[in-house]
Amino acid sequence: MTQSVYRTPKGTHDVLPEDHIFMTYIKKAVRHRARQAGYKRIETPMFENRTIFERGIGEHTDIVEKELFMVSSKHEDEDNGPEFALRPEFTASICRSYIEHGMQQLPQPVELYAIGPCFRHDRPQKGRYRQFNQFDFEIIGLKDPSLDAQLIHVLSKILDDLKILKRLRLQINNIGTPESRKAYLDALKDFFIGKERNLPALDRSRLETNPLRLLDSKEEDTQILLKSAPTLDQFLDDESKQYHETVLEYLGALGIQYEENSSLVRGLDYYTQTVFEYWDETTGAQNAVGGGGRYDRLMELLGGKDTPGIGFACGMERIAWQMAQTGVKPPNKDQVDVFVAQLGPEAKKTCLMLISQLREKGVHTIGALGEASLKSQMRLADKFGARYTLLLGQMEVKEGVIILRDMAAGKQKQIPFKNAIPEVTKLIGERNLDTYTIKDKIGDTVDED
Ligand code: AMP
Numbered sequence: 001m002t003q004s005v006y007r008t009p010k011g012t013h014d015v016l017p018e019d020h021i022f023m024t025y026i027k028k029a030v031r032h033r034a035r036q037a038g039y040k041r042i043e044t045p046m047f048e049n050r051t052i053f054e055r056g057i058g059e060h061t062d063i064v065e066k067e068l069f070m071v072s073s074k075h076e077d078e079d080n081g082p083e084f085a086l087r088p089e090f091t092a093s094i095c096r097s098y099i100e101h102g103m104q105q106l107p108q109p110v111e112l113y114a115i116g117p118c119f120r121h122d123r124p125q126k127g128r129y130r131q132f133n134q135f136d137f138e139i140i141g142l143k144d145p146s147l148d149a150q151l152i153h154v155l156s157k158i159l160d161d162l163k164i165l166k167r168l169r170l171q172i173n174n175i176g177t178p179e180s181r182k183a184y185l186d187a188l189k190d191f192f193i194g195k196e197r198n199l200p201a202l203d204r205s206r207l208e209t210n211p212l213r214l215l216d217s218k219e220e221d222t223q224i225l226l227k228s229a230p231t232l233d234q235f236l237d238d239e240s241k242q243y244h245e246t247v248l249e250y251l252g253a254l255g256i257q258y259e260e261n262s263s264l265v266r267g268l269d270y271y272t273q274t275v276f277e278y279w280d281e282t283t284g285a286q287n288a289v290g291g292g293g294r295y296d297r298l299m300e301l302l303g304g305k306d307t308p309g310i311g312f313a314c315g316m317e318r319i320a321w322q323m324a325q326t327g328v329k330p331p332n333k334d335q336v337d338v339f340v341a342q343l344g345p346e347a348k349k350t351c352l353m354l355i356s357q358l359r360e361k362g363v364h365t366i367g368a369l370g371e372a373s374l375k376s377q378m379r380l381a382d383k384f385g386a387r388y389t390l391l392l393g394q395m396e397v398k399e400g401v402i403i404l405r406d407m408a409a410g411k412q413k414q415i416p417f418k419n420a421i422p423e424v425t426k427l428i429g430e431r432n433l434d435t436y437t438i439k440d441k442i443g444d445t446v447d448e449d
Helices: 017-036 050-057 091-100 145-161 178-192 201-209 211-216 220-226 238-253 316-326 345-361 374-383 394-399 417-428
Strands: 047-049 084-086 110-119 131-140 168-174 272-280 290-294 309-315 338-342 388-392 401-406 411-416
Touching: 017 110, 017 131, 017 145, 017 316, 047 050, 047 091, 050 084, 050 091, 091 110, 091 131, 091 309, 131 145, 131 316, 145 168, 145 238, 145 272, 145 290, 145 309, 168 238, 178 211, 201 211, 211 220, 238 272, 272 309, 309 316, 338 345, 338 374, 345 388, 345 394, 345 417, 374 388, 388 394, 388 417, 394 401, 401 417, 411 417
Parallel strands: 338 388
Antiparallel strands: 047 084, 110 131, 131 309, 168 272, 272 290, 290 309, 388 401, 401 411
16 A cells, blocks of 8 residues: 555645634634624535536536536446535535425525535645535525625625735626526627637537636637627626616625626526625635625526525635735634643642643643653643643642742742642633633523534
């Protein structure tokens, strides 16, 4: 076996403690803004019947054509292949859940959010992984331009909370109804008749399967040809135009800056009308941190009733990267307050209790409790970054005292053993103690992880 077997699979990564500080902080901002705006959390399975994605997202989209991770089951159908696929995003799953649980009976709109891993069999590169985390917001069951604006507002608030909004630029477009889009696509196809030879192979096949994708093609030849091609806005129906104007007006009223971008189409079949993305100012689409749009026909594709919806998703790894670029350091709550060092069997037993009591008080406490010398325990305390060390040797046990050392100041003093806990908690400060209390009465919201 080669060594690479013992590494993370290509395109995946461990979220190490130092990365988790970012992830936890992002989730906190998401939950906070979701609660403020009345969104409820939903969790769907990590894999679904693959038809949900194929029908919902579209068979000729990159996500489905190239990027679905299939899940084989024992009872695989010989003709159709695997029955399931890992979710590449949340929207189709959440819409499936809305239909399955009869959420149309609830007061509309139903506002849901989700946080969790998604999977795409992408070619891995910086900011593009095969397993990554998204947070996702959806408003289902009611259509109004004010909902589009409110959804984008929540997203902009989250990005602002995370101190990265200034690095990003909102791109927005309206891609019309499926009917107006079809008229446009016919015109686009007509335009390319006789010009196919000038298109790169990938775009030539897209012209057949999903011509809208040509608009955000990265190929220079395609972009040159597109300069004289008909544009989508020439085919927009009046209702879509009016809708777009109103969304922009509301965004303005909410103080949200945007850039109209007529070539923004988003890759998926289910979008109608409003589409948007937040781009890094410097790298553009390559580094979109999030995006979304309206999907008024998706429910029908998934066997439900005609139900409007709008949503967005953001990549948490990309957001964390943006935060790191701005130098944002989320508060690290994993700091070690106290290291307990001991020597001798009596001291060890006493410290076992002391550690437990300090922890109960909400003091982050560690103690090696090994047999190492006091000197090497002190070195360890230093390496762990402990703020204070409590030191108990055989002598101290006999005399009923303990040594308290301030690690940064390099100063220590002897105090009565019984004062150890009150003294330490005073030094750390009551409000910095990490105690867990269920403050809220049952029925109220409790902060979950
Ligand atoms: P999409 O709906 O494809 O635009 O995805 C929404 C967001 O998820 C993107 O803006 C990215 O931040 C993130 N994302 C999508 N695909 C990946 C990936 N392969 N690796 C990391 N993040 C991704």
